């Protein structure tokens with residue numbers, strides 16, 4: 001499968017700030033690709049480089065094999081859905097969506113048909129004659145989407161498309177976006193700082209940190225096999241233990257030797273972090289070999305799950321466990337209760353970076 | 354609460370009443386009396402002054418003034434729009450100094466600045482002198498004491514108002530909508546025509562009304578740069594009061610001018626208010 005969009009060694013600085021600092025990535029045709037990262041890591045800048053509003057200091061951008069690094073934005077078969085939607089306030093919904101097609105020279109019945117089809121796709125046919133200021137946030141977002149989709153670009157860039165919506169609407173629109181992407185067959189490159197959103201929607205994710213790609217892979221790769229502490233920390237919740245690789249395990253002060261996955265990959269004596277997902281921590285009320293005694297210091301009820309905050313006996317190190325609400329122990333977890341916790345070696349990951 | 358607010362408003366209201374509303378009322382009333390034999394006022398009611406004001410002679414002066422003012426508006430727009438766009442596109446910290454530069458001419462007297470144009474434009478002035486030295490012309494160009502000189506003086510004097518009005522409109526717009534337009538395939542000219550221009554109409558209207566109102570009533574510039582050969586509405590009113598000593602007719606003309614300005618300013622305010630409420634709803 002050849003790539004639709006190829007970015008090679010792209011960098012862009014603003015004064016002394018390296019907003020994008022040498023990024024390589026490729027997006028396949030028909031792919032739903034997410035750019036994830038904390039605020040200020042360069043996500044918007046990268047999108048603006050791809051759309052053509054910024055010119056890279058170095059590196060090349062290719063679309064379908066053709067170098068478009070120097071192509072002006074109005075000549076790129078790429079559309080950007082702006083973070084603030086950027087709807088034209090003096091035009092109706094219909095005129096907003098028609099605008100891009102008019103620029104292609106489309107007129108009359110053909111134009112009308114295309115616009116109506118796009119409005120149908122985002123379920124806004126009945127709002128065609130309204131002005132943007134008469135619409136709700138979710139409706140504006142869908143107009144912006146229709147305006148970009150109607151051009152049938154090869155690649156659609158979306159900058160925090162759901163950022164302005166409340167949680168309920170967000171979840172609904174996540175499914176909507178995924179449906180639209182599959183129905184239209186257009187490759188989507190979506191920027192988000194919400195890791196859950198990226199995990200649920202994307203085929204692949206690039207996690208950015210300070211203008212560089214920290215890790216690129218499928219959602220499962222990022223979640224299950226983070227390659228650095230930054231990735232492990234950013235994606236999902238994580239328990240960390242600081243220590244050193246020693247003998248048959250990982251030595252943590254106050255806890256002794258802990259089991260871990262892929263021990264052989266880390267040389268003896270190397271300082272590292274041991275990362276364990278809260279849902280991989282097993283709680284029990286009876287002592288078992290290899291389990292640590294701990295005291296419950298608090299808990300948060302999350303509906304399906306119960307998040308339990310623990311302090312390990314002796315060292316006092318914090319540990320977070322997540323258990324299904326249906327778990328045998330969930331009913332009587334209370335502050336001060338003594339429990340025993342453990343995890344399987346294959347769920348404890350050693351991170352050196 | 355309300356009485357407190359009235360108290361705070363009182364000085365301003367008193368000022369406006371004493372110095373604006375009462376004089377305007379006086380001028381209005383004065384227009385309905387006859388001129389006295391020796392230049393005084395004969396307190397007999399008449400509508401003759403208003404009938405006289407629409408006489409072709411005076412209507413012609415009115416139309417001429419409007420044409421000059423409109424020309425000044427057009428050139429102020431042509432100069433002001435690119436200038437305001439350029440300022441609005443600068444980094445934020447550079448915008449304020451540039452705006453102060455735009456306002457700088459107001460630090461010196463309008464009369465003196467208008468005199469300076471005589472130095473520039475006259476037959477032996479800087480422009481004709483330079484062009485002759487360069488060999489571009491053999492005869493000095495007639496730059497002074499004509500409509501060209503009047504329009505030049507008015508545009509020079511009032512273009513800062515145009516720039517400020519346009520700047521506030523353009524800078525509020527931000528770059529994003531223009532970028533969205535480009536992204537959808539429009540070149541910069543079509544982006545300007547379909548997005549930037551319609552959305553900055555309130556600024557265009559405000560600047561145009563300012564320049565028009567200030568220009569049509571101006572009497573210093575036509576006097577100095579027009580050489581007194583052409584009479585504009587301002588000169589006519591000036592003459593009625595000070596030369597012809599026909600106060601009632603002068604008052605009628607002045608009232609008509611003020612009424613025209615009020616109508617224009619009100620239209621403009623309503624227009625700005627309408628687009629502002631739309632914008633509020635958008636935000």
Ligand SMILES: Nc1ncnc2c1ncn2[C@@H]1O[C@H](COP(=O)(O)OP(=O)(O)OP(=O)(O)O)[C@@H](O)[C@H]1O
Pocket residue numbers: 014017018019037038039040041042043044045046193
């Ligand atoms: N036009 C600009 N001029 C100067 N600095 C800029 C400009 N645009 C972005 N930056 C800087 O570049 C860095 C990356 O910005 P960018 O907008 O790409 O971040 P982001 O990942 O989109 O963040 P957010 O999640 O907050 O939107 C930031 O430090 C920002 O201050």
Ligand SMILES: [Mg+2]
Pocket residue numbers: 043044045
């Ligand atoms: Mg951003």
